Amino acid sequence: MTNIQQVAKQAGVSVATVSRVLNGQNTVTSKTRIKVEEAIKDLNYEPSMLGRNLRNSESRIFLILIPSISNPFYLEIIKGIEHVALSQNYNILLCETDSNPEKENIYFDLVKKKMADGIISMDPAVNIETLKELAEKYSIIQCSEYNVDSGIPYVSIDNEEASYRAVKHLIQIGHKKIALMNSDEKFLYARQREMGYQRALEEHGIPWNDDYIIYTKQLGFEHGQQAVKKILAIQDRPTAIFAVSDLLAIGALKEINASGLHVPNDVAVVGFDKIDFSSMTNPTLTTIAQPMYKMGTVAGEMLIDKIRGNVVDSVILNHELVLREST
Amino acid sequence: MTNIQQVAKQAGVSVATVSRVLNGQNTVTSKTRIKVEEAIKDLNYEPSMLGRNLRNSESRIFLILIPSISNPFYLEIIKGIEHVALSQNYNILLCETDSNPEKENIYFDLVKKKMADGIISMDPAVNIETLKELAEKYSIIQCSEYNVDSGIPYVSIDNEEASYRAVKHLIQIGHKKIALMNSDEKFLYARQREMGYQRALEEHGIPWNDDYIIYTKQLGFEHGQQAVKKILAIQDRPTAIFAVSDLLAIGALKEINASGLHVPNDVAVVGFDKIDFSSMTNPTLTTIAQPMYKMGTVAGEMLIDKIRGNVVDSVILNHELVLREST
DNA sequence: CATGTAAATGTAAACGATTTCATTTTCCTT
DNA sequence: AAGGAAAATGAAATCGTTTACATTTACATG
Numbered sequence: 001m002t003n004i005q006q007v008a009k010q011a012g013v014s015v016a017t018v019s020r021v022l023n024g025q026n027t028v029t030s031k032t033r034i035k036v037e038e039a040i041k042d043l044n045y046e047p048s049m050l051g052r053n054l055r056n057s058e059s060r061i062f063l064i065l066i067p068s069i070s071n072p073f074y075l076e077i078i079k080g081i082e083h084v085a086l087s088q089n090y091n092i093l094l095c096e097t098d099s100n101p102e103k104e105n106i107y108f109d110l111v112k113k114k115m116a117d118g119i120i121s122m123d124p125a126v127n128i129e130t131l132k133e134l135a136e137k138y139s140i141i142q143c144s145e146y147n148v149d150s151g152i153p154y155v156s157i158d159n160e161e162a163s164y165r166a167v168k169h170l171i172q173i174g175h176k177k178i179a180l181m182n183s184d185e186k187f188l189y190a191r192q193r194e195m196g197y198q199r200a201l202e203e204h205g206i207p208w209n210d211d212y213i214i215y216t217k218q219l220g221f222e223h224g225q226q227a228v229k230k231i232l233a234i235q236d237r238p239t240a241i242f243a244v245s246d247l248l249a250i251g252a253l254k255e256i257n258a259s260g261l262h263v264p265n266d267v268a269v270v271g272f273d274k275i276d277f278s279s280m281t282n283p284t285l286t287t288i289a290q291p292m293y294k295m296g297t298v299a300g301e302m303l304i305d306k307i308r309g310n311v312v313d314s315v316i317l318n319h320e321l322v323l324r325e326s327t
Numbered sequence: 328m329t330n331i332q333q334v335a336k337q338a339g340v341s342v343a344t345v346s347r348v349l350n351g352q353n354t355v356t357s358k359t360r361i362k363v364e365e366a367i368k369d370l371n372y373e374p375s376m377l378g379r380n381l382r383n384s385e386s387r388i389f390l391i392l393i394p395s396i397s398n399p400f401y402l403e404i405i406k407g408i409e410h411v412a413l414s415q416n417y418n419i420l421l422c423e424t425d426s427n428p429e430k431e432n433i434y435f436d437l438v439k440k441k442m443a444d445g446i447i448s449m450d451p452a453v454n455i456e457t458l459k460e461l462a463e464k465y466s467i468i469q470c471s472e473y474n475v476d477s478g479i480p481y482v483s484i485d486n487e488e489a490s491y492r493a494v495k496h497l498i499q500i501g502h503k504k505i506a507l508m509n510s511d512e513k514f515l516y517a518r519q520r521e522m523g524y525q526r527a528l529e530e531h532g533i534p535w536n537d538d539y540i541i542y543t544k545q546l547g548f549e550h551g552q553q554a555v556k557k558i559l560a561i562q563d564r565p566t567a568i569f570a571v572s573d574l575l576a577i578g579a580l581k582e583i584n585a586s587g588l589h590v591p592n593d594v595a596v597v598g599f600d601k602i603d604f605s606s607m608t609n610p611t612l613t614t615i616a617q618p619m620y621k622m623g624t625v626a627g628e629m630l631i632d633k634i635r636g637n638v639v640d641s642v643i644l645n646h647e648l649v650l651r652e653s654t
Numbered sequence: 655c656a657t658g659t660a661a662a663t664g665t666a667a668a669c670g671a672t673t674t675c676a677t678t679t680t681c682c683t684t
Numbered sequence: 685a686a687g688g689a690a691a692a693t694g695a696a697a698t699c700g701t702t703t704a705c706a707t708t709t710a711c712a713t714g
Contacts, residue, residue: 276397
């Protein structure tokens with residue numbers, strides 16, 4: 001493996017000069033620059049990031065924490081992050097935590113060991129105390145999932161408002177018996193979305209019905225199936241369901257179909273996230289579109305800013321209600 | 328940031344001893360080991376991977392090349408790779424190439440720059456010449472998608488046999504007019520699966536019909552929709568479709584439903600890959616299960632072997648036909 | 655107690671880049 | 685041609701580890 005010394009020797013200059021050429025500094029005569037460039041080509045030289053990283057005390061790697069790689073919602077965000085990262089010569093290390101603290105710690109260690117320059121956390125189950133502690137010494141951004149008290153900058157949408165709009169839509173097309181398929185209330189977004197649901201009902205004078213709110217442990221397809229069974233079994237059956245995730249909604253869709261009921265005639269369904277698959281179901285799913293790609297790019301930019309030592313502010317992005325066949 | 332020097336000073340030993348404690352070498356007295364461990368705790372010391380990586384000339388990072396992060400097929404493989412990687416203190420850098428040579432090169436450069444210790448390529452569109460060249464100097468494994476001539480070790484399944492089994496299943500349940508929804512023939516797996524299709528037909532004396540073979544540009548949902556439209560428009564309409572990817576099959580499913588036909592009564596559908604979503608569709612999809620997780624772990628182990636300088640052999644894993652509602 | 659051997663520890667040189675500061679070269683001015 | 689300022693280049697330190705080799709320590713043996 002050829003190194004910078006050998007290039008310097010071949011070109012008849014010092015390593016400092018080679019380094020300057022490598023980094024495009026303009027204090028190099030074009031004559032010597034050419035000499036160096038030829039030497040680089042002759043020797044097939046590729047500068048080692050290992051040396052450079054040590055010297056610069058950086059790894060040029062972002063850590064991205066996601067609960068599950070199988071949830072398509074995150075993929076689009078990741079693409080956004082990646083775009084920004086690559087453009088600034090960063091790379092991303094994808095870390096699936098499975099909401100498992102042990103795995104989480106493996107990845108946190110990575111930043112302590114200087115293997116990563118910063119973290120973008122999208123894990124709602126992340127140990128917020130650990131994260132806070134880490135944020136004192138390292139650059140961290142929360143994306144989509146966040147915790148205000150932590151003081152860690154975040155990028156997200158207005159969950160309360162989005163949820164309000166979704167439920168209002170159901171009300172406007174004539175529904176009064178609207179179920180909420182929520183995830184665990186320990187998550188901020190779950191509480192926010194429930195508040196939006198509540199506000200929409202109140203505003204239209206629809207009485208509150210505890211039975212209409214079902215909590216699921218996770219956001220997966222199967223959990224949607226299970227939850228909808230409970231909903232369909234309610235005596236005064238709801239005519240509409242608002243699910244806080246597309247995967248839940250798709251699970252519901254499938255189960256409603258299976259039970260012989262028709263979507264949207266018997267039961268209307270609204271999802272949340274606008275994942276790719278939400279347009280592939282039968283019927284296609286009305287859903288709240290989060291600007292996922294944008295969220296990714298913003299998070300990426302925020303992290304770079306933070307790494308550079310700047311103060312960064314949290315950002316709230318706009319969402320959108322996408323009307324499709326399920327309502 | 329505290330370094331090994333400071334720990335050594337605090338513990339009253341040399342850096343060599345600290346390093347030995349860090350790496351669990353047994354030539355250290357338990358008395359001094361304890362001294363060192365206390366110093367580490369006192370100073371909150373975390374060894375820097377940057378120094379260590381430079382010294383060891385390694386990055387402890389795997390590069391994983393996938394065409395598209397959105398295709399769930401790859402996710403399961405990645406989980407397998409990750410499992411092995413973590414257990415051996417490696418981390419994975421996920422690289423979505425979009426089958427774009429430019430992006431591919433960005434990532435290839437990473438291994439040249441020592442930012443990665445090896446590559447697992449799953450991209451069928453990878454530039455095989457570049458890969459071959461790279462494989463002379465660096466550790467590379469092909470996973471799922473491969474090229475025999477390249478001489479680069481691979482792990483995959485027997486595509487021809489899998490395809491044969493899928494088509495045979497359709498024949499056995501009474502179908503004679505079986506369409507093949509294939510991807511571009513430039514891919515080895517596409518040619519292999521077509522051969523299996525052909526063999527099954529021949530073996531059962533079913534005449535070949537060129538019209539029944541449709542090629543799609545990509546493996547996405549929309550491509551399945553488009554392709555199935557062509558198939559349904561054929562005069563002598565097929566009663567069964569074998570699609571070489573679940574996403575294609577799911578697209579077909581949706582479109583067949585939309586056209587008022589029934590699956591499997593009017594048209595039976597078989598997919599390939601057993602992605603998570605294939606059990607969420609209506610009806611659920613009969614498909615070929617590839618041992619994706621296993622493929623990942625094997626690929627990971629092969630790569631580690633290769634990095635260590637061993638000779639590694641290619642591996643063919645078993646597949647499985649999963650019967651569900653669509654046939 | 656001296657001696658030899660094995661075990662424990664230390665010294666210093668890598669690894670491969672960047673960068674500060676010192677030195678040399680260039681080139682303009684008189 | 686001499687002098688001086690500015691530009692180009694070089695020498696050497698530095699980043700934080702690991703490890704080959706040298707040295708010291710511990711301990712058993714005669």
